[in-house]
Amino acid sequence: MCTHANKVAGLTAPRDVYHGPSWAQRRATICGGVAVVMLGSMLWGVSLCAAQSTQDAPSPDAIGPPTMLSDQITHFVADSVAQTAGQPSWIVERRACEGCPPRSVGKALFQTTVVNVFYGLANLIRGQVTAKVTPKTWWANMEQGWVWDLDDFTVNQIGHPYQGNNYFNTGRANGLSFYESAAVAAFGSSTWEYFGETNHASLNDFINTTLGGIALGEMFHRTAWLVRDTRATGRGRLWSEIGATALDPITGVNRFMRGDSSRVTDKPADMVPSNLAASGAAGVLWRGTQGNDFTADAQAFVEVDAVYGDPDKGHSRTPYDAFAMKLRFGGGSSLSEARVRGRLLGQPLGDGGVQFSVVQSYDFQKNDAYATGSQSFEGAFGFTHNLSSTTRFLMLGWGGLTVLGAIDSLPIGLSEVPVEEETGDAGQGVSEGPRFYDYGPGSDFGVTAIFSRNNRPFATIFYEGRHLFSLDGVRANHFLQRGRVDLALPLRGAFGVGVTGEYFDRRTFYQDPAATRVNYHYPQVRVYLTWGLS
Amino acid sequence: MHTWVRGLCLLALAPAIAFAQAAPQTPPSQPAGGVSRAWFVAGGAFATLRGDCQECEQDFPYRHSGAVMVDGGYRVNARMDVGAEVFWMPIDTSQGNIRTTHLDAVAQFRPWASHGFFLKGGAGMAFVRNWVDTLSPDSFNEKGLSVIIGGGWVVRPTSRLGLQFFATQHAFALGDLQASQGLINDVIGNRWSVGAAVVIR
Numbered sequence: 057m058c059t060h061a062n063k064v065a066g067l068t069a070p071r072d073v074y075h076g077p078s079w080a081q082r083r084a085t086i087c088g089g090v091a092v093v094m095l096g097s098m099l100w101g102v103s104l105c106a107a108q109s110t111q112d113a114p115s116p117d118a119i120g121p122p123t124m125l126s127d128q129i130t131h132f133v134a135d136s137v138a139q140t141a142g143q144p145s146w147i148v149e150r151r152a153c154e155g156c157p158p159r160s161v162g163k164a165l166f167q168t169t170v171v172n173v174f175y176g177l178a179n180l181i182r183g184q185v186t187a188k189v190t191p192k193t194w195w196a197n198m199e200q201g202w203v204w205d206l207d208d209f210t211v212n213q214i215g216h217p218y219q220g221n222n223y224f225n226t227g228r229a230n231g232l233s234f235y236e237s238a239a240v241a242a243f244g245s246s247t248w249e250y251f252g253e254t255n256h257a258s259l260n261d262f263i264n265t266t267l268g269g270i271a272l273g274e275m276f277h278r279t280a281w282l283v284r285d286t287r288a289t290g291r292g293r294l295w296s297e298i299g300a301t302a303l304d305p306i307t308g309v310n311r312f313m314r315g316d317s318s319r320v321t322d323k324p325a326d327m328v329p330s331n332l333a334a335s336g337a338a339g340v341l342w343r344g345t346q347g348n349d350f351t352a353d354a355q356a357f358v359e360v361d362a363v364y365g366d367p368d369k370g371h372s373r374t375p376y377d378a379f380a381m382k383l384r385f386g387g388g389s390s391l392s393e394a395r396v397r398g399r400l401l402g403q404p405l406g407d408g409g410v411q412f413s414v415v416q417s418y419d420f421q422k423n424d425a426y427a428t429g430s431q432s433f434e435g436a437f438g439f440t441h442n443l444s445s446t447t448r449f450l451m452l453g454w455g456g457l458t459v460l461g462a463i464d465s466l467p468i469g470l471s472e473v474p475v476e477e478e479t480g481d482a483g484q485g486v487s488e489g490p491r492f493y494d495y496g497p498g499s500d501f502g503v504t505a506i507f508s509r510n511n512r513p514f515a516t517i518f519y520e521g522r523h524l525f526s527l528d529g530v531r532a533n534h535f536l537q538r539g540r541v542d543l544a545l546p547l548r549g550a551f552g553v554g555v556t557g558e559y560f561d562r563r564t565f566y567q568d569p570a571a572t573r574v575n576y577h578y579p580q581v582r583v584y585l586t587w588g589l590s
Numbered sequence: 591m592h593t594w595v596r597g598l599c600l601l602a603l604a605p606a607i608a609f610a611q612a613a614p615q616t617p618p619s620q621p622a623g624g625v626s627r628a629w630f631v632a633g634g635a636f637a638t639l640r641g642d643c644q645e646c647e648q649d650f651p652y653r654h655s656g657a658v659m660v661d662g663g664y665r666v667n668a669r670m671d672v673g674a675e676v677f678w679m680p681i682d683t684s685q686g687n688i689r690t691t692h693l694d695a696v697a698q699f700r701p702w703a704s705h706g707f708f709l710k711g712g713a714g715m716a717f718v719r720n721w722v723d724t725l726s727p728d729s730f731n732e733k734g735l736s737v738i739i740g741g742g743w744v745v746r747p748t749s750r751l752g753l754q755f756f757a758t759q760h761a762f763a764l765g766d767l768q769a770s771q772g773l774i775n776d777v778i779g780n781r782w783s784v785g786a787a788v789v790i791r
Contacts, residue, residue: 161701201780202737202761204644235670239699242711246739259737259761259778263713459713460735495763497735527734527765528644528776 152231155286155321157310159231167226167306168244172252175219179253186253193254202249204528205258206491213268213420213429213462214391216261220245220269221276225306228277234270234375241269260495260528263460267431271396271418274376278364280304281327287320326374333511334362337554339584341387343424346578357387357582362589365399368411368438368450372402375416387423387582394420400433411438415454417500425560425576426536427493428522430461432500447509455501461524463534464493465564468572494529498522512552512588516542530566537561550588557581626791629671631661631754633787637679639690641767644776653688655681657783661696665791668748671698675712675738677760679781685770686721689729690781692736692760693717706744708754713737716762718779722770730768732777737761744789752789757782 146154179187205212223244227237245265249257280300288296297317301308311317340354365378372378379398385391396418403412417432434456441449502520506513518540525533538561544554558580566572637657641650656679663673677692696712716736719729740758760781767777 165701201640201642201759201782203642203778204763204776235666235697236699236701239697239701239709239711242739243709259763262739263737266711496765527763528778531765531775 150231153322153324155319156324157229157231157307157316158314161230161232161236164227164230164232164237164240165243167230167310168223168240169247171219171222171226171244171306172248175248176252186255189251189254194251197250197254197257200256202259202262203256204260204495205255207258207261209427209429209462209464209493210391212260212264214394216265217268217272217418219248220265220267221273222269222306223265224269224273225277225304228273229304229307229310234274237273238266238270241273242266245269260460260462263431264429267416267459268418271398271416271431274398275379275381275396276304277307278327278329278376278379279362279381280307281323282329282332282364284323286323289318289320293318326377329365329377330370331366332362332364334360334589335512335586336360336589337584337586339554339582341580341582343388344579344581346576350579350581355387357384357392357584359384359393359584367397367399367402367413368440368452369404369408370402370411371404372399375400378402389422391420392422394418405437409439411440412436413438415456417456423560423580425562425578426534427464428462428524428536430458430498430500430522430524432456432458432461434500443507447507448511450506450508451503452506453501453503456499458498458500458522458524460495461498461522462493462495463524463526463536465526465530465532465534466492467530468566468568491529494524494526494532496525496527496529498524498534509546512544512546513542514544514546516540518542532567533565535563535565544586552586552588554584554586555582556584627665628791629661629663629665629673630790631659631787633659633754633756633785635659635677635756635758635783635785637781637783637785639679639681639688639779639781641774641777641779643774643778646774648771653681653683655679657785659783659785659787661698661787663696668703669700672696674714677738677758677783679783686723688721689719690762690779691717692738692762694736694738696738700744700747706747706754708742708744708747710740710742710756710758711738716760716764716779718762718764718767720767720769722768724770725768732764732767734762734764734777750791752791753786754789755784755786757784759783 144154146156150159151157152159176187176189220241224237224241226244227240228234232240242262245262246257248265249262280303283296283303284300285293285296294317297308297311301312308317337359338357340356342350342354344350360381360383362381363379364376364381367378367380370378376398379396381397382393382395383391384393398416400414400416404410405412413436415434415436417430417434419432420429421427434454436452436454438450438452440451443449500520500522502518504516504518507515518538520538522536523533524536538558540556540558542554542556544552546552559577560580561577562575564574566574635657636654638652638654640652658678659675661671661673661675663671665671673696675692675694675696677694678689679691680689681687692714693716694712694714696710698708698710700706700708714736716734718732718734720732721727721729738758738760740756742754742756744752744754746752760783762779762781764777764779765775767774
């Protein structure tokens, strides 16, 4: 049934999972390095933000239309017909506001191509044969069309979305709106797939780069604007711009090149969140086994959680004016969880007690029960109730569609990934497979209840289910479940301690003649120190 | 300044004056209350389809045919329309025939408001009905993931009635597909199409 299984069945020696251990390890190291830099920048950035008070951004309704940047630009262009000599220079420079970048679609598309050339040259310098592109390889790729690729899981689920974030931010850095920049991300992704590598254009890369790039891109763009202190001058200003550039290099470089990095202005109003809550956690976890026994080995982890804006209230048509982000490093994997959920639109229902939102999600999870990554869109209903003047209860339920998800998967009959010796015949950068994870669309749903006191959660109950049907790989339905209970106790100041009990469950229903069914599950306990960053 | 020079200047500026006068009559980016935001496109295309699978050795043929495309949706602003698209293509083969239907959520975006150039992208589901006469009188049906990218030019982009020329590429991932050669795994097909359509806003 499965070509992967056929390949594996012929193995006599241990084989590599993807395309050679040295390259896979090197890529993992690079990803780990990038992740550590990002974490450091974020921790520093968020702590900087803690020192800067968040100002009440006027709600889109308060401002009145236009709420989207594209509409603002349209109005601006209309207004500039009647421009007079006394108008501020920023209007002449095609900026939507004084602190906004000047608008240029052409520059955005050009810089997207520059990003592609940059990645291509970097691959060439690293000796990848896939970077030796010629017009012949371009034509071959166009003749072939889209295929599934065999690349490493982390490269496809983390690396490509990060690259997509660069494309997206060429749009944001040049004054384009969220949705306009989304089109730029798709442009950058498709041109990279066809013209940036000798590999055939990969459908999974295109989706992950575009959708993941949009989610990560807007998250990094807004986080960088938190770090940037545009009213400051001197060394403090320089370092805030450098910190922001670490998070959003494309916008940062554009600002340095244009001289915006030293101009004293207000921040763009839509880059100032109405609220900001962030916390860090560091601790250890103990993972259980299939028999629910706990191992003695504790694994260290560090986690960052942030909530930008007010996801649970407000009429909003501004994408990502509210988002939640979680990153966890360690705990069995260099990056064990990355999650971004950005609100695309929000609408209070009834008397405002219930909030409806449309959300875009980027997910990456790697644990002993499963490794999965996905690009999804969900509808969410939230309900908030004040139990007292300081205690609040929030309940949130969501469900939606997964455009494309990846799930680790073994051919029937194997219990662990075989190790393959690297042959090196195909050259560095060429993935020959077999690939022990599969791709397909699916759905997801979940519910969470959060009790908080003075805006600090002290009890959280969380459940999430995800279904994926593998269209490429071992044909199967995968059903993943995860339940979690967090308890947090405030200590002194911003510090606290927490304990979390988690349970991971995975059921795989293979579509073979015997209808094979496999079940993995394990419990996990985490103990950690927390600190509020805002 | 001489009168004839003034005359020439006026003549040179005439189109600009006319444009400035005509501008208020063009539809605004946000239609006023009561004005429809509906977006409708219907047209035809010439399409080339090629099925393939991830680890097949066969060299699959390119098959050509006509196709029908219909979009319906919502005008978000002057630059962007979103909605759903149906793209249908029947092909006769030596073993029978294949009918593919794509149902996608699409967004069509014009980077420059004053020009008709647009980019298009979307994703949804693909439905394939494959009649293999030598195997069965009934069709073998599969459904899977569909992705579309494309671009084109729309003439009269801001008026109620326009015409668009487009080039698109569809990809559809089906999983398994029964063909005359047997059951093929990890099928992924590509379709390239060029066509024209009427646009109604």
